[in-house]
Amino acid sequence: MTEAKSKFGSPAKVPAWVNLALIPLVNLAAALFISGIVILIVGDDPIQALEVLFYGAFGYADAVGYTLYYTTNFIFTGLAVAIAFHCGLFNIGAEGQALIGGLGVGLAALYLDFLPSWVVIPIAICTAAIFGAFWAYIPGYLQAKRGSHVVITTIMFNFIAASIMTYLLVEVLIAPGGQSPESREFAELAWLPFIHDFLPMPDTPLNVSFIFALLLSGAFYYFVWRTRWGYEIRVVGQNETAAKYAGISPSRNIILAMALSGALAGFVGINEVLGVHHRLILDFTGGFGFVGIAVALMGRNHPVGIFLAALLFGALYQGGSELAFEMKTINREMVIVIQGLIILFSGALENMFRPKIESFFKRKTTIAAAGA
């Protein structure tokens, strides 16, 4: 065994925790460090800002509720981007798919809210999935059968989705006699229960879709790593030639992965439309679809990682608004800068520290092996 381990040319192994925990943390620390410098430049105290940020996200019950409410959206979009990643696809369209998913929710709730809750809510969940899936199915189909690159088409589909929503809300679904582009409010029985309805905590937008998101994370793990369909998707994502060799159709799996991705993104509509606003409004997705890319990247496309990354971004959203409110030189835009830096370091610059850290640990293990 020892002989086999130290065999020449075999890659030295890096401990798993380095990949899963250390590198994301280093990236995060680097992002916060640069943010600190920016805050210093605008003339505020970075340490105090960090404290405010943290307190604003987790410091009291209200804050936790809001943080988890944002987290819910990020889990949905993070999982959505991740399933596409597993198939080797870069789904930039979670934003548009979430919008169309929300449209599905809205239509179901607007036209069926005379039915009892236990009928209308499951139907709304299904329409969210179906509408979102449909919106991602088209780019998936175009990629699989026509070779139109999914990055381009999903970006386009974001714009189309936004335009469709505007048109519908201005011309068709607008509340009778209403002045602003939003639908009428749904009947109360179509609302998702808030967590504060059955737990002793202050009123926050946190609703049962958070629990739904956690259940979905479990289902995601099961599907991707424990079923043959997930296996096929991963094979296609890793090596299309091998997939063909093994009789796995790349195009079928590309379409399937995109549809699943769209369905997951569509669930943002459940949280936002059915859980919080209780009506269709414009732009309820608020960039969650885009941040989902960073969440999936940071979370290594694994549900546990995605949950942690979603929690981080949830905290940033919530703590960030607190920060903008508390400290006079830091405004809303400054918070976006900090978020942007984190996305930059954990997403685009994800590999900046990796080679150094990995070679450090490789050398360590090689020396240990040589010593043994």
Place this chain on the structure above:
Amino acid sequence: MSVDRGTIHGIIGENGAGKSTLMSIVYGFYQAEDGIILVDGNQCHIDNPQASIAAGIGMVHQHFMLVDTFTVLENVILGVEGGALLTEGLAKARKELLRLEKEYSLEIDVDAYVGDLPVGLRQRVEILKALYRGAEILILDEPTGVLTPQEADHLFRILNTLRDQGKTVVLITHKLREIMAITDNVSVMRRGEMVAHVATKDTSREQLAELMVGRTVLLQVEKEDATPGKTVMKIRDLSFIDGDGVPRLKKINLDIKAGEILGIAGVSGNGQSELLSVLGGIDPPSAGSVIYKDEDITNSRSFNARELRKIGLGHVPEDRHRSGLILSFSAKENTILGYHDSAVYNKGATLDQNAVLNICETYIEKFDVRPPDPNLNASGFSGGNQQKLVLAREMENDPDILLVGQPTRGVDIGAIEFIHKQLIEMRDAGKAILVVSVEIEEVMSLSDRIAVMFDGEIVGELDAKEATETRLGLMMAGVKETATSVNKEENKVVGS
């Protein structure tokens, strides 16, 4: 290690022994962590290919680094154009090339486009490129992998001329035959270490093989005569035109019989890969028919990779990195590639992790895969062990017919012996086996019958006992055999 001026020095070792790494360090692609390089007694600090060229070292890579749409002349001056305007550089290069050609008898048309040249000549362009840059030391990395035996002999003559002119040649290879044929001295590498330096005339193939592996090896495949049974797969007039409209297979006729190994010889790129991918159900044929167990399956629903596996076809692909394995998956997960929807591995919707693990462990034990770790990523195994994983998967699912592409490409000698034994055992168990290999020795020692492919056609088929290297070599170059053997082939087809 030291190399004498004016000699041909061979470096031999198993794949992954570190031959190419060593030469890449000398050529400046990689940095050595420790140690020094001396050229003509002067210590050189080589940290990029330019420094290496300046020190008089030239390298001919296994995969040529030429621009197909440029002429020979343009390729040669690539990187040393000498000035902003090409005209002057080209004229100078033309004169210099003519001199080099004469001096080393490297005849070549300098105005031909590289894309139009056969492989042997392209290699010559690479050599010229190195000489033009003033190389005194020429490193060739596995130069004969893509050549016919005749082309290889020609290359060796060129290398001899170079040596006689005082140049130094370093030849990296894993083929013992070449070392014995041409080198003056040989260094043997094993697992990143130099284990021996010997003069070629004082050594033997057996001794070198032993040095490479670290134990005695059997170079010849031991086998009984085949007892061919029923034809399992009949291929009639099979043609395949690829996506660019180029015909890759032209009216192929083959019979693959139970209890027999049919070898396909040929220089790589003459349609063997396409033959495997059509028979393996990856690409649909353009014309012709495939009859499997007396049933014409050409247009049936089962003629695709997934369904073929279910009716008893195993396929070991030519390139295990591109097709046979998912390198980022564990050995365990690779065990089920292609068989993942079999009832054995599934409990309802769930993949049965225990079943997968158990079967992977049996494969690992039976095929002696090292390290015996089902959770290790496929990329963490050596070439030979990766190949064993693929073979285990395709052989242990009890196929009636097994397609094997390059059974031992990039596999160390110890594993080659094992793989050959497994294939023979399978043949003796009455399975039909098709082996495609560019290693002519392998085809000759493994097969019972040999078909030779050239330019998408079967140029001839002969009994392995009648095959000689020259005869096969001529066929590989596209020379059809005399009428008698063609008649014999006709008779065979009629007779079957």
